[in-house]
Amino acid sequence: MKHKYRKVNKADYAQLKSKMFFRLLGMVIIAFIVISVLYTFLWRNNGGDWIVSIFRRSLRIDYYGALSLYQQIFRNNRNIIWMAAIAIIFFVLLRFFLNWFTQYFNIINQGIDALLNEDESEIQLLPEMSAIEKKLNTVKQTLEKRKLEVQLAEQRKNDLVMYLAHDIKTPLTSVIGYLSLLEEAPDMPMEQKTKYLHITLDKAYRLEKMINEFFEITRYNLQQIKIEKGNVDLYYMLVQLTDELTPILSLNGNNAILKADENLTAYADPGILARVFNNILKNAVAYSYPNTEIIISAEEQNDKVVISFQNQGQTIPREELSAIFEKFYRMDEARTSNTGGAGLGLAIAKEIVSLHGGNIEAQSENNTIIFTVILPQPV
Numbered sequence: 001m002k003h004k005y006r007k008v009n010k011a012d013y014a015q016l017k018s019k020m021f022f023r024l025l026g027m028v029i030i031a032f033i034v035i036s037v038l039y040t041f042l043w044r045n046n047g048g049d050w051i052v053s054i055f056r057r058s059l060r061i062d063y064y065g066a067l068s069l070y071q072q073i074f075r076n077n078r079n080i081i082w083m084a085a086i087a088i089i090f091f092v093l094l095r096f097f098l099n100w101f102t103q104y105f106n107i108i109n110q111g112i113d114a115l116l117n118e119d120e121s122e123i124q125l126l127p128e129m130s131a132i133e134k135k136l137n138t139v140k141q142t143l144e145k146r147k148l149e150v151q152l153a154e155q156r157k158n159d160l161v162m163y164l165a166h167d168i169k170t171p172l173t174s175v176i177g178y179l180s181l182l183e184e185a186p187d188m189p190m191e192q193k194t195k196y197l198h199i200t201l202d203k204a205y206r207l208e209k210m211i212n213e214f215f216e217i218t219r220y221n222l223q224q225i226k227i228e229k230g231n232v233d234l235y236y237m238l239v240q241l242t243d244e245l246t247p248i249l250s251l252n253g254n255n256a257i258l259k260a261d262e263n264l265t266a267y268a269d270p271g272i273l274a275r276v277f278n279n280i281l282k283n284a285v286a287y288s289y290p291n292t293e294i295i296i297s298a299e300e301q302n303d304k305v306v307i308s309f310q311n312q313g314q315t316i317p318r319e320e321l322s323a324i325f326e327k328f329y330r331m332d333e334a335r336t337s338n339t340g341g342a343g344l345g346l347a348i349a350k351e352i353v354s355l356h357g358g359n360i361e362a363q364s365e366n367n368t369i370i371f372t373v374i375l376p377q378p379v
Helices: 002-012 014-044 047-059 063-075 078-116 127-184 190-222 234-244 246-251 270-286 345-355
Strands: 230-233 255-260 265-268 293-301 304-312 359-365 368-376
Touching (some): 047 063, 078 127, 230 270, 234 255, 234 270, 234 293, 246 270, 265 270, 270 293, 270 304, 270 345, 270 368, 345 359, 345 368
Parallel strands (some): 255 293
Antiparallel strands (some): 230 265, 359 368
């Protein structure tokens, strides 16, 4: 697989390497031509006579004196002169080559500047830099996608806070109203007083739940989940969780059925793994039809443990299903019902499962909703 990846990279830069090769080849040819011309002019043709005449005019000496000087300077030191000439030609051509080559870095810098300046247009480089152009545009698209995700998450958070702030007014108004009635009518019949107290307590619990959701939002933003894995009695954990939710299940006539081997274990962090299952079960309870079953299945498959939670409820649309694990996400009907939470339960569950190296999936069709958690196990 790695070998194939390297081949792709070589093909990506083939045009650039080809251009550099021909540029270097051109430099060698130019150097050869210049040296050949100098050699022919100075040694083969009348170049020597021209230099001798220059010596005669400038130094005011006779022909033989100028010729002797020419031989001492050029003929006797021709190896040094040719080496110096070749070196000078080489460095001059090298300077031109470096000036040409560094333009690519300037172009890359311009592309990075366009990336940093969040320019909406696509980054365009020279044809031979198509590989770098693709990567810069990929980075640009990734950054734009992440920025959009952050903006959407922030918008959902702001919307959620607005919804909760608005919803808090309703139970708070009810609590104040019923308490005012009880205070203003001390001789109220006991049956009516009990009814008002029950309503007030119910609204107070609802108010407490909303306040807790505000704290949940803050905790999610500040916490860093750390895991400490160990062998977990998975069967016992699931039994314990279903027992804890029995009072809530019974309110709507629901019940949970566990299908798992009593000796089933998992390699995970027991504390935060229980939070995953608790969040999924609470979600199943909140959105199940009355008098239906929630089926919990767990089994070991090869080197993985697969746990699924199935309940009967309104089918989740495909577009909603793809976003259900995003933080602060709540389906539209949840915003206007008492079942809607902060939209963090499933997002936290996904994060915890990912930290375990596992995966969490959701399926929904024909009024059936299935959440599946897949956890890898040590070999």
